[in-house]
Amino acid sequence: MALRLSLASVANPPSQSMRPPSVAMALPPLSAVDQGNAMRHSDLRERLLARLRATGHRAAALGIDLGTTKSCMAYADFDPDTGTLRCECVRFPQPDGGLRAAVPSAVAIDAGRTYFGAEALAKRGQRGFLPERNLFCESKNEIGLRYTYARAPAGFGNAGDIAAQLMRHLHAAAALPVVREAGSPRVITVPASFHAAQRRATLEAGERGFELAPGQGQVQLLDEPYAAFIDLMLRAPQRAASLLQAGRTLMVFDFGGGTCDVAIFQLEARPNDLLGARLLGTSRYHRLGGGDIDRAIVHDVLIPALLEENGLKPWEVSWHEKRRHLEPALLATAEHLKIALSVDASALAVADSLALDVQIDGVVRRLTLSDPSLDAEHFDDLLAPFLDPLAPPEAGGEYVQRSSIFSPVTQAMGLADLAPGDLDGILLCGSSALLPQVQQALAQEFPDTELVLLGDAEELQGAVARGAALQALAVQVFGEPLIAPVCSSELSLRVSIGQVPLLRAGDAVPAASAAPIRLRPPHEDLDEGIDLAVEIVADGKRLVGRRLWHLPAPVFEDDPLALNWRIDENQCIELTLQRADDPDSPAFVHRFDAPITHRDMGQLVRCRMLERMQAIREDQVPRADLGHAFEQIAQDCGELGEYEKGLHFIRLAVQEQGDTLNLLNMGGIYREKVGDTDGAQASYERAASGWTASRFNLARLHYNAGRHAEALQAVDAAIAEREDRRAYRCLRGDILAALGRDNEARLVRQDAIGGHLALAELDDFELGWLESTAAKLKQEETRNNIRAERQRRTQQARPVTRQGELPVFVGQALRDPAEEV
Structure with a gap:
């Protein structure tokens, strides 16, 4: 992963396995470097080395990519005697005896000892290790939020503390002398969409992790897409030459282990050989990364196979047990299956048999999974929601976030007011971008745009850290960054x-x-x-x-x-x-x-839920309001698709305020989602006497179970109370069709989507049913109009009435x- 730069030209590296030259080339005289205003951006490598040579001093700097699932540290080291610049990721020893640059962003505490990286990650699924108490993974998503780890020991109380611990470990574990000799500033990368509180928390964590005086500029931040682009400019200027022109519009698509970050920007020439990066749009999706593909394999393939092999129903194992113990124990197997199919899509991926201890009704049982496997067809089905170009911004469940990679892409494009043909290039970053299905999906959506992917998984993981190290070196030596921030909008x-x-x-x-x-x-x-x-x-x-x-x-x-x-x-x-x-x-x-x-789209509900839970833990919610607070958290769980977790908070709400109609109806929905149809029916029947929506839900439940006569009776009762609900008539049409009354079904469906459809005034629930009905009637124009309205809502903010003058x-x-x- 070394990068050696010289003023002599370097051949364009291969796109999938770039290797640096083993010997650095000598620098030509400074006068040979064109320093005019007509210099291309792709000459950045030559300009940087010329300016470094002119100083005549050795310089070394550090860059840190503090990732959601994995972190890297890189150094940039200029040697004036040889005229070479070496930029390389530090490789850390692993429990298996190997050396790797990417260190899992995990911390664990056991018997007074702190574990980091792979050693900490190995504690997942082991009894006695609990998230946010003595095991911390993917904490980056919570940095800068008003959320603490209340049961964690001192020094591990929030995501900023965990980040500081990780950076302190990386610095201490790096055995290379150049890491000790590196001067300030240290540059830490952050997502382009991080708001100020998240940036401040990251900056402070860096100062604590490196034990530097606060507020002295010894730690600086750089947006991750700019760091990736600096790395591209220095590693492969010939490949990037077509993108490195003023006015070009570029997208950085960073699909890593835990997040999907998209940033769109234009390069602009600045004084003193600097580049200006004008950010046009950005979007970040937490829990949308390779780890969520692993979770999909765990919860759609491995856990169902485990339960079936041991004669258990899905709801007999609690949400807590699945989330806290089964999922962590099975993630490594899921990742193994994913990687195997990514290398050879025609093969049947298999893994070693497993034996797991699972608590069921208070009793610990040993369950076995004798043949963990996944075939290519099922893998493609699992990937489909992640690659759907028309997916809603939030989808999935409490175990798996299944938002599509095109949700952040579409939102960033909408913010920048761009069409697919307006992009000149897409730089792919993050190890999950190596999946062939991801590359094919992007190529289909952007057929006229150049896609740039350089390196294997480890090289991709180090790109952001290397770019940060180069930025740090430029600031240290010249007092100026390689890429300077500019205002994105008027x-x-x-x-x-x-x-x-x-x-x-x-x-x-x-x-x-x-x-x-x-x-x-x-x-x-x-x-x-x-x-x-x-x-x-x-x-x-x-x-x-x-x-x-x-x-x-x-x-x-x-x-x-x-x-x-x-x-x-x-x-x-x-x-x-x-x-x-x-x-x-x-x-x-x-x-x-x-x-x-x-x-930063699509994260408001998740942050709101975390902060409500924090307020309850800190006794900031009066006892009289606890029931309502639990109900709100349960609603947030439903918005995020976390139904078993939502049922937990519904039970807490019922303890405080009794069985209200809303809680009964919500409980019915959530029980239906987790497969407990008997429990769902009981909840709907109790609420149906005073809640029209519960009548509809009961009708839908009967219909899905094949009880069509009961379904028709329930939906007719709902329509009698709410004739204005088009969705109710859509369901009635489906029930009549199931009863073989096709002519009646067609008339009811036409009535449901007939007349003036004021799509902008209908809620998402109605639109979903109307789109399905239009498809059944083969009314493509109506269906396309509905889909366009649903897509528009994923891109545009709702209008807000002005207050004040x-x-x-x-x-x-x-x-x-x-x-x-």
Whole structure:
């Protein structure tokens, strides 16, 4: 995984197994390097080495890819005597005696000893090791959130602590002298979509992990897609030459073990040989990675086979037992089967037999799985939800996140307002991008776009760390990064008569207002005061930040107001607004914590659920509100498809507030999802007397079980109460068709989708049923319209009604924002 650079040209490496030259080439004289403005971006390697040679000093720097499932550390080392730059990932010893660059991002504690990497990961599934207590995996997804590991020992209490422990271990375990000699800054990579709290937590974890003084700039951050692109520019400039031109639009598709990160950006020329990267759109999906493919194999293939072989029903083994013990114990077998089929798709993948201790009704039983296996056809079926170009943004279950890789792709493309043909290239990163099915799916969706994939699994895993090390070296030696951040969008302040520009797309960040923007209230109010709406708009149309400032009475129309703004290198913007003639009056100060032009889609529910659980653990929820809090968590579980976990919280809610109709109906849905149809029917029947939705659900349950007469009776009762629900008539048509009454079924279905279909006004539940009915009637135009509406909802935010009143613009000092620092 070494990278040796020289000013002499290097042949283009092969696309699947790139190997560096064993001997570095000598540098030509500095004068031979073209230093004009016409230099191509692909000359970055030559320019970097020329500037390093001009310094005449040895320099070494570290880069860290703190990954969700695996982490890497790389160093960049320039030797002035030989004129070579070596950039290489540190290879760490493994329990099997080998050396590997990628270290599992796992920490475990046992009897006062701390285990890291593969040794910690081996504790998964062992009794006595519990997540968030003495076993920590994939903690990166929780860094910067208001969520703690309440039962963990001191020093392991949150995701930031775990990150610090991991980086401290990596630094200590690296035996190479160059790692000890490396100077500051250390550069740690983060997803482009990380908001400010996540970035701060990562930065602080790095300072603690490397034992550096806080706030001194000795640790810096770099967005992961930029690090991957730096690595590409330095490793394979000839292959990347067509992409390394100003104005080209590029996508970095990073499909790793635990997440799928997509970033779209354009390269722009900057002063002093720097490149500017203008981020156009980004999206990050937690729990969408190779690990979720492994989990799909575990829960769709291995656990069902295990239960069947031992004569058990799915619900006889609890959610807790499956999630905490069976899944961890079977993941290694699942990964083995996946890798085997990725290498030879025509083979039947098999693994060694297993014996597992499982707790059932309080008794531990030993279960055996004598023939773990997976064939290519079943593997393709498992992969289908992950590769569906029209999949919803959140799908799956409590065990497996089955969102499609095209969900973050589509959302990033929508944010950038791009069509597939607008992309000039896609750089594939992450070990899961090596799956042939993933590459084929991307090629089908982007037939005219160049896909770039360089290296095997280990080389891909090291790309981001190597790019970070090179960035760190440039900052250390030149005081400048290789890729500099620029503002992604034109930012404006919305006022009563339009918008006031703050910063242009492509302007350097950080930046700040040179002088206050002068505003005034829209009218006077001597009694109650005014709620002033402070709104930031991107590209003239997209609202990216809104807050209210209450101006206490008395308010006069000519009261002068002064607004100052500042945007940091992470594109987080801070506003300060106050009465200009009264500097001692309370000011409005607000920092928009998420990067102002980025989005992290599809994670709000998961974060909300974690924070609610945290509030309950810390006794912040009054006893009278506990039942409602448990019910809300159960609803969140349903949104995420985590039904067995949801049933656990429904039981807790029932203990606090009794069997409400909503809890009974929700419990019926969740029991049906986990296969407990008898329990589901009992719940629906109890709720049906006062809840129309439960009548419908009961009808659907009877229909799915083949009890069509009972289903028709239940759905007719539901329709009698809610004639406006088109979905109820769709189900009635299905039941009539199952009874052989085809003419009646066709008429009912036509009635369900007939008339004026105001698709934008229908909820997702109705749209799903209508799309299915349109398909059965072969009404393709209607079906396509419904699918387009469902797709639109995955890309666009819902409109929000404005609160407060916009200020009136008076004036501002005129100055080029690019000069503001």
